[in-house]
Amino acid sequence: MNNKVKLEQVNIHFGRTHAVRDISMTFPENSVTAIIGPSGCGKSTLLRSMNRMHDLVASARVTGKILVDDGDIYEKGVDPVAIRRRVGMVFQKPNPFPAMSIYDNVIAGYKLNGRLPREEADEIVESCLKRVALWDEVKDRLKSSAMMLSGGQQQRLCIARTIAVKPEVILMDEPASALDPISTLKIEELIEELKERYTIIIVTHNMQQAARVSDYTAFLYMGDLVECGETKKIFTTPEEKRTEDYITGRFG
Amino acid sequence: MMQSVTCRKIKNHLMSGVMLACTLAVLIPLGLIFFHILKMGVSSLSLDFFTHVPAPTGEPGGGMANGMFGSALMIAGASLIGLPIGILGAIYLSEFGGSKVSTVIRFAADVLSGTPSIITGMVAYTLLVVPMKGFSGLAGSVALAMIMIPIVLRTTEEQLKMVPGSLREASLALGVPFWRTSLKVTLRSALSGVLTGILLAVARIAGETAPLLFTALGNQFWSKNVLQPMAALPLQIFSFAIAPYEDWHRLAWAGALVLVTVMFALSLTARYFGRMKQAG
Numbered sequence: 267m268n269n270k271v272k273l274e275q276v277n278i279h280f281g282r283t284h285a286v287r288d289i290s291m292t293f294p295e296n297s298v299t300a301i302i303g304p305s306g307c308g309k310s311t312l313l314r315s316m317n318r319m320h321d322l323v324a325s326a327r328v329t330g331k332i333l334v335d336d337g338d339i340y341e342k343g344v345d346p347v348a349i350r351r352r353v354g355m356v357f358q359k360p361n362p363f364p365a366m367s368i369y370d371n372v373i374a375g376y377k378l379n380g381r382l383p384r385e386e387a388d389e390i391v392e393s394c395l396k397r398v399a400l401w402d403e404v405k406d407r408l409k410s411s412a413m414m415l416s417g418g419q420q421q422r423l424c425i426a427r428t429i430a431v432k433p434e435v436i437l438m439d440e441p442a443s444a445l446d447p448i449s450t451l452k453i454e455e456l457i458e459e460l461k462e463r464y465t466i467i468i469v470t471h472n473m474q475q476a477a478r479v480s481d482y483t484a485f486l487y488m489g490d491l492v493e494c495g496e497t498k499k500i501f502t503t504p505e506e507k508r509t510e511d512y513i514t515g516r517f518g
Numbered sequence: 519m520m521q522s523v524t525c526r527k528i529k530n531h532l533m534s535g536v537m538l539a540c541t542l543a544v545l546i547p548l549g550l551i552f553f554h555i556l557k558m559g560v561s562s563l564s565l566d567f568f569t570h571v572p573a574p575t576g577e578p579g580g581g582m583a584n585g586m587f588g589s590a591l592m593i594a595g596a597s598l599i600g601l602p603i604g605i606l607g608a609i610y611l612s613e614f615g616g617s618k619v620s621t622v623i624r625f626a627a628d629v630l631s632g633t634p635s636i637i638t639g640m641v642a643y644t645l646l647v648v649p650m651k652g653f654s655g656l657a658g659s660v661a662l663a664m665i666m667i668p669i670v671l672r673t674t675e676e677q678l679k680m681v682p683g684s685l686r687e688a689s690l691a692l693g694v695p696f697w698r699t700s701l702k703v704t705l706r707s708a709l710s711g712v713l714t715g716i717l718l719a720v721a722r723i724a725g726e727t728a729p730l731l732f733t734a735l736g737n738q739f740w741s742k743n744v745l746q747p748m749a750a751l752p753l754q755i756f757s758f759a760i761a762p763y764e765d766w767h768r769l770a771w772a773g774a775l776v777l778v779t780v781m782f783a784l785s786l787t788a789r790y791f792g793r794m795k796q797a798g
Contacts, residue, residue, distance in 0.1 A: 317691065324616065351693030361684040365706055376704050424688070502599055508603035 300480035360420035362412035375431035418449025421486035559775025595659030604670030631668035639729035655748030658734030673715030
């Protein structure tokens with residue numbers, strides 16, 4: 267299988283803190299890779315480096331190579347804005363734009379960047395909301411505020427907004443941790459469907475979730491990559507003692 | 519120790535009473551001002567007040583139409599200068615700043631807003647009136663803008679800082695450039711708070727008299743040319759109130775009533791926008 271994203275000796279520092287240590291790994295195309303590990307292990311930090319969200323933090327320093335389709339996104343002259351259009355992101359807490367309607371939230375990526383013809387907008391809104399299984403729930407109130415939706419609906423709206431701009435990779439930072447079990451289930455089903463078109467990298471502290479949704483799993487501990495491989499193998503016959511201890515709940 | 523409990527309760531009531539009295543004491547001057555202006559102003563208010571310029575000395579009647587017009591024009595001019603500088607500056611401080619420069623700018627803005635407004639008038643006099651060889655509405659606008667900028671800058675900055683980082687991230691992650699995010703997401707989300715700040719700044723400069731003394735100067739006649747001396751409501755109130763004619767005093771009271779009413783309305787509108795924000 268083709269490797270969509272490749273990390274080569276990635277190190278991330280915040281000031282003097284060495285948050286991610288020398289990580290090299292690959293993320294196969296059209297698959298779901300879960301990054302698991304205890305709080306503070308650097309999993310979100312690593313995820314956010316893959317669409318250059320750390321550019322906003324003055325003290326953050328990323329070294330090594332992060333390749334998307336064999337192009338280093340940290341190379342000089344690469345525009346982080348262009349990278350973020352290819353590598354979308356869904357956040358832990360649903361964060362629809364509160365001043366926008368449901369409709370406008372879906373096409374926010376276009377509207378904030380300029381104009382979008384009405385017909386095209388209608389089409390994008392309908393198809394994206396259908397793909398996140400939200401269309402039937404909101405089709406009669408597209409013009410009402412996105413804040414009227416429940417947490418789970420808001421998160422699916424945020425996913426719709428992300429796929430509306432046609433990314434190649436979707437980063438998900440604990441996308442279901444703020445949601446109830448039923449909403450979580452819906453998000454997980456959605457992830458399963460989305461991988462047909464996108465490469466998905468998901469950070470989660472819920473190991474059952476990682477086992478359910480992912481094809482590959484990487485275990486991070488204290489900024490180090492302890493082990494990565496096929497999810498089935500990581501959860502049944504891990505090579506490292508630390509992985510086994512974490513998965514069986516002996517620490518973390 | 520039952521006794522000390524009773525003692526504590528008495529102290530509690532006593533202190534509550536003192537605090538209530540202090541609160542009322544705050545309201546008394548406000549009430550007195552409002553009541554007195556209302557009493558003196560309403561009887562002097564007439565349609566003429568809003569449609570006529572002041573009558574020549576010694577003649578009865580006349581109004582302050584030119585003063586209201588001049589005030590509105592100069593406030594508009596001050597907003598035209600002050601709002602872009604204040605708002606864009608606030609975006610810089612809140613979104614791009616964080617360095618030593620921002621600390622210095624913030625401090626300077628605080629000092630500027632604490633500067634007595636008569637000094638601001640003198641600065642505008644030196645900068646504009648002297649080189650242009652004449653008092654003008656333009657100089658008045660600049661002086662008012664100098665008062666407006668630090669207020670707008672600081673309130674807008676505070677409002678922008680309250681916008682959750684998750685919204686900025688949401689926008690950036692969609693591939694929206696940072697500057698567009700600042701304008702269309704961050705500023706947009708803070709809009710009601712920013713509007714409140716703007717209205718309070720307008721209310722503040724609407725009543726300023728001192729900075730206009732050396733700049734707009736005032737005018738007994740219609741003055742629509744911003745390069746000429748211009749009438750302003752607070753200035754007219756001042757000059758009419760110190761004039762020796764009973765008729766003019768009454769006009770000054772009417773002017774005071776109009777000014778206070780406008781400021782009251784602005785504050786109420788500002789509160790309305792503030793509420794809107796809380797409602798989401």
